[in-house]
Amino acid sequence: MRDHRIGDIVGIVLDAPENATAVNELKERAREAGFKAGYNQCIAHVNPFFQSKFTNERSGFHGVDIEARYVAVVNAYNNLSPSAIEDIQKCLEAEDYVDRLRLLYERDEKDETAGGAKEGAGTSGTKED
Structure with missing residues (x-):
């Protein structure tokens, strides 16, 4: 091959370019989903030690459906052509x-052809039925 x-x-x-853009978008949405999950997990671990309950209201992800954005970008990537x-x-x-x-x-290398042949030698380049 x-x-x-x-x-x-x-x-x-x-x-x-389409693939590079889609991969960058996918990485960004995955990073956001990871941050939100980590923030919420941290709150869950810290709250038992304090009388007051911490919430995610100060988080930049509060009220944002990060998971849906991630799923949408995964679907877009899977349908990319x-x-x-x-x-x-x-x-x-x-x-x-x-x-x-x-x-x-x-x-740019003009002497490289399919099969390693030099100067046009090699396959005919046509299909045989």
């Missing part, structure tokens, strides 16, 4: 899919 640049294609999909995936699917539907993928994700 490395010889056919699958790793490059996977890297392009993972580095897609980066444009790079659509481009790859279009290439794979063509008879000369290898050549189209090469053109789509052409690298």
Whole structure:
């Protein structure tokens, strides 16, 4: 698979701006949910030692449904379809899919081709039915 640049294609999909944005949003919502859970757990541990009961009213998360925001962002990530995936699917539907993928994700190293072949030697780049 490395010889056919699958790793490059996977890297392009993972580095897609849509994916990076979705992952950052997911991390931020997970961090908020963790902070809220930690704050509430701390209150639960501290309250037995004091006569007055502490609440989460001073927390920035008071009255905010952090968990629902986290679930929404997880669902959005699971339904994410980066444009790079659509481009790859279009290439794979063509008879000369290898050549189209090469053109789509052409690298600067002109002597590297699929299978490690040099100067155009190697696969024909067409599907056989």
